[in-house]
Amino acid sequence: MALQCINPDGITTPETYSHVIIATGTRLVFIAGQVAEDSEGRLVGPGDMTAQSHQVFANIGRALAAAGARPEQVTKLTIFVANYRREHLDMIEQGRVALFGDHKPTDTLVGVAALSHPDYLLEIDAMAVTHDVA
Secondary structure, three states: OEEEEEOOOOOOOOOOOOOEEEEEOOEEEEEEEEOOEOOOOOEOOOOOHHHHHHHHHHHHHHHHHHOOOOHHHEEEEEEEEEOOOOOHHHHHHHHHHHHHOOOOOEEEEEEEOOOOOOOOOEEEEEEEEEOOOO
16 A cells, blocks of 8 residues: 655645545545544543544544554545634644654544534544555
């Protein structure tokens, strides 16, 4: 499996994601929207975007591992942020870097009025491309 990250000429190069990823592989892995709950279903970090970001990305990492995928194989994220404000970006980025390091999958950030529970601040889903496992 190979990923080629591209930031085309004529489009500003983003710091935290890639505009285009070309993926070659034989297996797609889709991770459902993850929220800031621990393994017991308890909310982590009520009112704290940074804490929730770390938990959400940790949950994505666990889901990837369960599917036999690695963070560097993620091609796309969709990030839903309740009551989005620009200052949330740095808080979200902390959790993202904890999981992905220098890997920059494509992403879409969507500000929403609310998520499925009033205390959730963040929900993120992911897609990865891997090789088939024998």
